[in-house]
Amino acid sequence: RVFDALGIVVMPAFTDLHVHFREPGFTYKEDIESGSRAAARGGYTTVNLMANTNPPCSSMDIVNQVMERVGSVGLVDAFQCVSITSGMQGDEISHLDLITEPVKCLSDDGKGVASSGLMLKAMQKCKEKGLVIMSHAEDASISKDDYRLAENLMTWRDLQLCRESGAHLHMCHVSTKEAIDYITQAKLEGLNVTCEVAPHHIYATDSLDYKVNPPFRKMSDIEAIIAAIKLGIVDAIATDHAPHTSEDKRQGAPGISGIETSFPLCYTSLVKKGHIDLCKLSDIMSRRPAEILGINKGRIGVGCEADLVIVDIEDCYEIDPQKFASKGKNTPFAGDKVYGKVLITFKSGRIVYDYKDE
Numbered sequence: 225r226v227f228d229a230l231g232i233v234v235m236p237a238f239t240d241l242h243v244h245f246r247e248p249g250f251t252y253k254e255d256i257e258s259g260s261r262a263a264a265r266g267g268y269t270t271v272n273l274m275a276n277t278n279p280p281c282s283s284m285d286i287v288n289q290v291m292e293r294v295g296s297v298g299l300v301d302a303f304q305c306v307s308i309t310s311g312m313q314g315d316e317i318s319h320l321d322l323i324t325e326p327v328k329c330l331s332d333d334g335k336g337v338a339s340s341g342l343m344l345k346a347m348q349k350c351k352e353k354g355l356v357i358m359s360h361a362e363d364a365s366i367s368k369d370d371y372r373l374a375e376n377l378m379t380w381r382d383l384q385l386c387r388e389s390g391a392h393l394h395m396c397h398v399s400t401k402e403a404i405d406y407i408t409q410a411k412l413e414g415l416n417v418t419c420e421v422a423p424h425h426i427y428a429t430d431s432l433d434y435k436v437n438p439p440f441r442k443m444s445d446i447e448a449i450i451a452a453i454k455l456g457i458v459d460a461i462a463t464d465h466a467p468h469t470s471e472d473k474r475q476g477a478p479g480i481s482g483i484e485t486s487f488p489l490c491y492t493s494l495v496k497k498g499h500i501d502l503c504k505l506s507d508i509m510s511r512r513p514a515e516i517l518g519i520n521k522g523r524i525g526v527g528c529e530a531d532l533v534i535v536d537i538e539d540c541y542e543i544d545p546q547k548f549a550s551k552g553k554n555t556p557f558a559g560d561k562v563y564g565k566v567l568i569t570f571k572s573g574r575i576v577y578d579y580k581d582e
């Protein structure tokens with residue numbers, strides 16, 4: 225095919241460490257098929273699915289059902305998290321003994337694990353089994369006034385427990401200056417910690433009135449996060465793709481349908497503005513997140529799977545949620561003019577998304 229514009233780039237396809245496909249239980253918001261299509265449309269061929277489904281994913285039964293569905297849809301590769309606490313409530317973690325391949329990560333999304341003792345036990349289990357434990361410390365808000373303090377405290381605590389246990393701790397949706405400062409210190413100390421940042425937390429500030437966890441932050445927070453990206457402290461961009469119906473949003477559900485706007489938000493706010501180059505963005509959208517999952521993707525080279533994305537970095541276009549493949553059209557960025565358009569996504573050499581088909 226001949227492309228008629230300058231600015232066409234081939235990159236490794238993206239890997240998203242933090243995605244909600246809502247199966248089982250909330251398929252009216254998203255399901256594995258619509259979520260897979262949304263991922264492919266966003267340039268992603270690998271996703272790590274959160275466990276806050278209904279019922280929450282606390283057993284290999286649910287993991288296996290999800291994996292089977294993902295396989296039969298066949299558009300992306302997926303990993304399914306198991307919840308840290310059984311049923312994502314209470315203090316029971318004996319289900320962790322039954323976790324086997326292909327599970328890579330544990331995660332209680334939407335809340336941190338309140339008890340430090342319990343979190344330590346879970347981390348020790350992760351260390352023993354070679355699993356990654358995902359911390360949602362920044363979901364730990366208690367009330368609107370003290371949320372920032374509570375979240376920062378839990379970030380700090382989880383880093384101490386990481387030191388204590390030696391487990392691989394992955395900090396989700398890091399968005400405050402304090403959190404990234406603590407993580408920087410921990411990394412300097414050599415702790416086994418990685419972290420992700422969400423595109424919307426880099427792209428917009430708290431002047432935007434839209435409900436998402438963690439909330440939009442101040443300009444000074446964004447500056448600290450971007451500085452950390454430049455320094456190589458941030459391992460991955462992860463979308464926290466959280467699709468909801470418009471009715472659920474009206475009733476206060478937090479979250480942004482973000483997997484189809486991830487590349488343009490990052491390209492526009494990081495590369496176009498001159499903070500980092502495209503190679504660095506590729507590194508945190510593809511190579512590093514794949515490495516965290518322990519898979520051989522996200523690079524172009526011998527023995528690496530041919531998961532690729534073709535993007536146009538010259539074309540300026542408007543975000544239109546009505547074009548989303550996701551069931552969730554919930555985005556505060558409708559109508560925004562952005563750079564960085566996904567044209568074609570290849571999964572193992574096969575086209576799984578082509579803008580020409582829209």
Ligand code: NCD
Nearest residue numbers: 244333334436437466478479
């Ligand atoms: C999450 C969701 O919708 O699953 N929403 C979000 O804003 N990140 C749940 C949560 O983390 O509160």
Ligand code: ZN
Nearest residue numbers: 333334360363
């Ligand atoms: Zn979370």
Ligand code: ZN
Nearest residue numbers: 334363437438
């Ligand atoms: Zn959350």
Ligand code: ZN
Nearest residue numbers: 242274333464
């Ligand atoms: Zn989430």
